[in-house]
Amino acid sequence: MKLILLGAPGAGKGTQAEIISEQYGIPTISTGNIIRAALKNGTEMGLKAKSYIDAGELVPDEVVIGIIKERLSEPDCQNGYILDGFPRTIPQAEALDNMGFAIDAALSIEVPDDEIVKRMSGRRVCEKCGASYHTAYKKPEKDGVCNLCGGDLVIRKDDEPETVKNRLHVYHEQTEPLKAYYQNCGKLFTVQGQEEVADTTRLVLAELEKLI
Ligand code: ADP
Ligand code: ZN
Numbered sequence: 001m002k003l004i005l006l007g008a009p010g011a012g013k014g015t016q017a018e019i020i021s022e023q024y025g026i027p028t029i030s031t032g033n034i035i036r037a038a039l040k041n042g043t044e045m046g047l048k049a050k051s052y053i054d055a056g057e058l059v060p061d062e063v064v065i066g067i068i069k070e071r072l073s074e075p076d077c078q079n080g081y082i083l084d085g086f087p088r089t090i091p092q093a094e095a096l097d098n099m100g101f102a103i104d105a106a107l108s109i110e111v112p113d114d115e116i117v118k119r120m121s122g123r124r125v126c127e128k129c130g131a132s133y134h135t136a137y138k139k140p141e142k143d144g145v146c147n148l149c150g151g152d153l154v155i156r157k158d159d160e161p162e163t164v165k166n167r168l169h170v171y172h173e174q175t176e177p178l179k180a181y182y183q184n185c186g187k188l189f190t191v192q193g194q195e196e197v198a199d200t201t202r203l204v205l206a207e208l209e210k211l212i
Contacts, residue, residue, distance in 0.1 A: 001026060001080040001211065002102065004087070006178055007109035009167045010120045010159075011193050014132055016109065016204050017084040023205070026080040029071050031064050031088075033130055056158055056166035058088055058174060065095045072101050088175045093182075105211055106182035107204065111193035113168055120164045124153040137197055 001024055005013040017028040035053065038046030045067075049059045068086050071077070083103070087093040096103070111119075122135035124144075128151030133140050140146060144153050158167065182188040189210075191203040 001082075001208070002104050003081070003208070004083045004103055004106040004182070005085075005109065006106055006175070006182075007193070008111060008113070008116050008171045009164070010116045010123065011109045011111040012197065012200055013084050013109060015138065015197055016201060017082045019201050020082055020204065020208065024080065024208075026082060027076050028082045028084050029068070029077075029086070030084040031059075031067055031086040032084075034067050034071065035059060035064075036130060053158055054163070056163040056170065058170060061089055061091045061095070064088075065092060068092075068096065069099055072099070077101075087178060090177055090181060093178055103187065105187050105189055105208075106178070107189045107191065107207060108179055109191055109193045109200065109204070115193075116168060117161070117164060120159050121161065123156065123159050125156050126151040127154050128152070137195075 003020070005017055007013050014028075014030060014032075017030065020026075021028045035046065035049045039050055039053070040046070045063060049063065052059045064086060068083075072081065087096055119134070119137070122137070124133045124135065124140075125131065126133075126146035126149060129146060129149045131146055131148050132138070133146075133153055140153060145151075146153060157163070179188055179190075189207045191200065191207055194200045194203070
């Protein structure tokens with residue numbers, strides 16, 4: 001299965017991606033995680049991306065297209081993949097089509113803006129391994145500590161309220177048009193994001209069943 005997850009920042013794409021990954025045995029490819037890892041390692045690409053990310057803007061298309069092209073060529077992507085956070089613009093979607101990595105479906109997780117703003121304030125990530133948590137919806141076993149590696153849980157700089165507002169604006173302007181793009185080729189599926197992660201997962205898996 002080759003799947004794109006669409007949705008506003010904080011709609012729960014990453015969480016659902018992890019669950020689908022496990023269920024179907026295919027990797028999740030998150031451009032956000034790849035860029036943050038590059039940033040942490042101080043690579044040239046990471047340094048270039050930093051000012052965009054911190055401002056809640058999109059990293060230039062050619063940078064993320066390069067990242068995806070390289071990643072999708074790796075052997076673990078042979079049997080399928082879940083794209084979390086790519087494409088985010090029409091040119092990125094067109095580039096993906098032109099790369100020859102055809103996708104089966106784009107699944108959009110719909111969450112209203114006011115709900116997004118509320119959720120983002122509780123979002124935490126592991127400083128060490130990047131795993132994500134939420135103070136209300138996805139609590140770690142021990143407060144402030146990563147279940148997977150014991151690292152400290154922190155607020156991502158781009159999850160600060162002012163930056164979140166800009167990211168939502170960018171989402172509506174640049175990413176939401178992708179829904180029409182995939183609708184036009186009959187590949188768009190939609191679910192309403194629920195308060196409980198497990199409830200959203202049920203809806204997501206029901207949609208994926210239709211594809212098999
Ligand atoms: P979220 O999952 O909250 O939407 P991500 O972790 O996917 O956020 O992305 C964080 C930031 O990384 C984005 O705000 C953007 O600056 C950059 N980024 C990630 N993916 C892309 C992409 N496909 N195109 C442009 N910028 C991207
Ligand atoms: Zn961790």
